[in-house]
Amino acid sequence: MQRLTAMLKDPEVGVSEIGALIAEDPALAGKVLKLANSAFYGLQERCLKVQQAASVLGLKVLRNVILQASVMQQFEHLSSEEFDVNAHWRHSLLTAHVCARLAGQSSQPMDLMPEELYACGLLHDVGQLILLEALGKNYIALVIHAEAQHLSRHAVEIAQLGFSHADVGALVAEQWGLPPSASIAIGQHHDAAVEGVAALVKTADLLVHALELHVKPDWRTLPENVREVIASQSLPPDALWDSLERFVARVGSMA
Secondary structure (H helix, E strand, O other), X not given: OHHHHHHHHOOOOOHHHHHHHHHOOHHHHHHHHHHHOOOOOOOOOOOOOHHHHHHHHOHHHHHHHHXXXXXXXXXXXXOOOOOOHHHHHHHHHHHHHHHHXXXXXXXXXXXXXXXXXXXXXXXXXXXXXXXXXXXXXXXXXXXXXXXXXXXXXXXXXXXXXXXXXXXXXXXXXXXXXXXXXXXXXXXXXXXXXXXXXXXXXXXXXXXXXXXXXXXXXXHHHOOHHHHHHHHOEOOOHHHHHHXXXXXXXXXXXXX
């Protein structure tokens, strides 16, 4: 994973070199192409090779596709009846796309490019999977307890473990070589008083949860930093919500 991450960050590395590395792992290559051909990217022509996907999507988008495919592959063995890994990744993919959209339509300057914010959204909850892998049934019990008591996983993690999945995710992002702003955003996306990149990731996460529940937020009652992110958009709040609903309806499931 670290080798691939380093190559994806290196502007001197071209499509052919990345494609050659991916080709060494047929399972990963298959996942990359499945994602590239999914409704999330809306390609008109089905791609059969990683190099072909790069020419259609562009190298920046392909880097994110490869990142999400490699991370998904790393944790796919964790799926169970108690923890729906597919649902986890669907939420993460939607959050990634919303992060990039919010960044692209914002009037406020950001420390990261939209494709880097995409990575923030993709990995904002990866700490949950790492905790699941490390703690096994104990983490499942924590998740069940949080749901039964109508508490956030984040709050229960801090109460029981002394740290949260956001803290773990920030450490992983740092180890994988993501920009410092990305690590901070992942680590702080549940915090109340955040701004900049962290506030944008927090806003995307909140909007995606609302989209998944089919409940339109009351814009007036949202946290101030979330309202500021939404106010910076080129679309008014209701139009932004409508565009996100259409996007979610279009992509359907990851399959």
